[in-house]
Amino acid sequence: MIATVCGFAFSAGLLYPIVALMLERRGVAEDMIGLNTAMVGLGVIVSAFFLPRLTERYGGWAMLFVGAAGAILVLGLMSLEYGYWRWLVLRFLLGVFINGLYVIGEAWINAIAGEERRGRVIALYTTVMGAAFAAGPALAPMVGTEDMTAFYLVMAVVAASVAPVLGFRRLDPLRGETALGAPSEARFGPIWRGGAVMLGAVFAFGLLDGTTLGLTPVWALRLGLEGDAASLPLIAIVVGAVGFQYPIGWLADRIGPRQVLPGCAALCAACGLVLPLLAPGGFVFYAVLALWGAMSFALFTVSLMLIGRRFRGPALSAASALLTMMWGLGAMIGPWGAGAAMGAAGPHAMPLTLAVVCVMLTAATLIFRGLLPTKAEARATAKLSKPRGGPLN
Structure with missing residues (x-):
């Protein structure tokens, strides 16, 4: 798969x-x-x-x-x-x-x-x-x-x-067993109610992802990095995003995704706030960019874990579809908003704008932490839904 x-x-x-x-x-x-x-x-x-x-x-x-x-x-x-x-x-x-x-x-x-x-x-x-x-x-x-x-x-x-x-x-785990005339299990309404925090985190990831992929080279040029050096910040972000997901997943298995999600959002906000204070092109500058990429991508990884805890069968496919839509919406809005901010306030407006988004997400994940699914809920949900023709594992 x-x-x-x-x-x-x-x-x-x-x-x-x-x-x-x-x-x-x-x-x-x-x-x-x-x-x-x-x-x-x-x-x-x-x-x-x-x-x-x-x-x-x-x-x-x-x-x-x-x-x-x-x-x-x-x-x-x-x-x-x-x-x-x-x-x-x-x-x-x-x-x-x-x-x-x-x-x-x-x-x-x-x-x-x-x-x-x-x-x-x-x-x-x-x-x-x-x-x-x-x-x-x-x-x-x-x-x-x-x-x-x-x-x-x-x-x-x-x-x-x-x-x-x-x-x-x-072994298809997504086909439904909805009785004739019964409400569909693949409705978006229950997904919005049950997964609002996770969907919000993926929307924030879309903002970060679309903005960094689309505007980081321009931001680097505005900071004075020229030639091949202008591509290095984006490379650092991508390396961090790809290279650190497995350790973050391991950590989420150890202490729980409900604890890891606010931490990732907070670290992402901290990176955005620190970047304007660093000299472009230095080791610390690229290290913070790599951490920024890792934490922003982790918002998606951990949210996907939490979605898997709460939903099964057709509801899980509906949740995955909504995640895609939220990412796409964020990826469309992010570059436009951050680009406008850069035009009005200079290059540092890009990381600072994204930092504000992550501060808001951190607050939401802490305030509404009780709405995130627990491990016990995940086990109970798994017992209620088995794939047609075989067990889940």
Whole structure:
């Protein structure tokens, strides 16, 4: 299942820069390139509304198969010939289908992780997913934009990543047992009520993630870092984000995610407040950036653990879909808000703005800590919901 989600992450990481460069080579204006890119995100958001209900009715296995087959078909159509408006529609459909691999894969991993090792399993998943996403842009220069090789490569990766899971249909933990005429278990309302703190943490992560990925190079240039040095702050953030998730997951297994989440938010706020005081380019500067990346990504890792504690079956797939939507919303708002703040108050406004968000999140996780699921609740929930055809582990 981790391999399946990594197929999604690698595909997104490779296609985003490749398609943008292909459009630029054809003389497409920057705003139209942005519109084309945004269609993938729109497809992800739209599919999140109906994916949980379809999963409840037909099962996660079926949605994985449809997502992989649909994504391969769309990529094949894109590789046949170029047409801007044609690609616009196809990229929307790609977002719809590829989101099935991500949401269902993530929910499936959470369902079978087991409470005693959930933190390490989720941390392993987020670590490998982050590395797979980073591998896409790294390979983009080697793949090139002169032909359609990138599409063929992504088609092969998606097929290879989902193939091993197709033998586990009878162990599907996401298909519902909702009686005829009974309310659906895949409703968003109960998820909002039961997972508001976790959803808020993932929204904050989306703000941090979208802002740091989009604006860190600009921020570095404004601080006086030039040439290759301007890329080093973002590299430090990514290294911290990918490299520290497993230790954080281990810690969450030891002392509990309810205790770790406020700590991650507080450390993230502290990093944002300290960065304007440090000399750019020094060892401490990059160390704080790495810690910043680690703690911001941990907001997602630990929130995913807590979601897995509270929800099972179709409700878990609905929760994963909502997490995706909250991340996407944060990733859209963050760069716009932080960019406006930088324009008005200078480069230090970026980390300070994100620090304020993390201070608010820290306060929320402490004030509403009683709403976060406990280990006892997770065990009780697990007993009430078993996957069709086999045990959870």
